[in-house]
Amino acid sequence: MPDAEVKILPNFTRFVQVGRVAYIAVGRHRGKLCVIVDIIDQTRALIDGPLSGVRRHAMRLKWLHLTDFVIKISPSARAKTVKKAWQEANIDEKWQSTTWCKKLEAKKRKEAMTDFDRFKLMIAKKKRNAIVEKELTKLKKAAAKAK
């Protein structure tokens, strides 16, 4: 299906389809990954996340942010099958290596910083910027000299 759609909609790469791994952005399960197991209608899909602790239920498509990953399952495949396909596709590892996931984790870490951590970060940034400044001025001087 997606292959055919690519010709019609060349700018879209991620489709709501059976097997599409999605990131739940809203609701009780926000922050977890799930798989679209079936499409109910224009607004809802049946999702399941046996390895991420999301029970099979209907979810608003607006609540789902689609990832690049698709696993090979047939519509309404049971949780056991979904689990197997997920593990075979190694989704967890693939997800961890994406920039998206890394950004989310960085944000979490930032929010969990204590006052002392924030202070240490400030010192570290200052030091880093000082080094960068130093090198930059060196390069500027060299460039000015070269002219």
Place this chain on the structure above:
Amino acid sequence: MCGILFGTCLSSSLHGLLLNIMEDETTKRKKPRSRQRWLTGGIPMFSRSVMYRRTAKYLKKKPIVKKEKKAVERFVVKEVGGEKNGGTRKVPLQKQPRYYPTQEGRRKLKGHRKPFSEHKRRLRPSITPGTVLILLAGVNRGRRVIFLKQLGTGLLLVTGPMKVNGIPMRRVNQRYVIATSTKLDISSVKIPGKLDDAYFKRKKLRTGKRSKNIFDDKKETYEVSDERRADQKSLDAQIIPLVKKEHLLAKYLQNPFSLRTRQYPHKMIF
């Protein structure tokens, strides 16, 4: 009406019974039976006069003993000097009070209300000895200090330490403080017992003695006592090595806290 008739009917028959009871003192009832009858609504059946008869109060009359009243000496006649003064005065022995208070006695605190000295002191669980606190009010607002212990009045004893950030050991109100999650292990630090509320209490500078020329008076300013300096030094001597062990902690205590753009205290973890 009905009650009275009923009472009069029975009283004669009861009278004989009563006399028998009165004579026989050995028979004692375990429970004294009331001769009154109660109708619905708590209304007694027999009136007071009927009850007088029913309970034979005429038999239980006690002779009234009259108390002899002693004549109380109220006045004393005293001689008074001076011409045309009458010579004597009647002086009352018991004088009327000079002052009548508008309130009877001192108002006692009702029930559960306790004076301040007896109040329960609470300490936030996030504040433990060695916690780094951010002061929010006063001269040192925004500064970071180390919490030592809670004093008797509930105020917190904190110190900079002095050599680190210039804040002396001081009392601080719990309410004007943010407790950070940064904690220093000060279990080895011995805080002298003399550092209590009395030690830190503000001394009144004006003693009340003023010279005739007010311009000659020196301005009384607060001066740190040598005792205070010595105590500060000895206390900080214990704490500073612990501070220096932690990487960047001394610098952290030196730097004051401030909020930047997009920093919301309710969303921040301290």
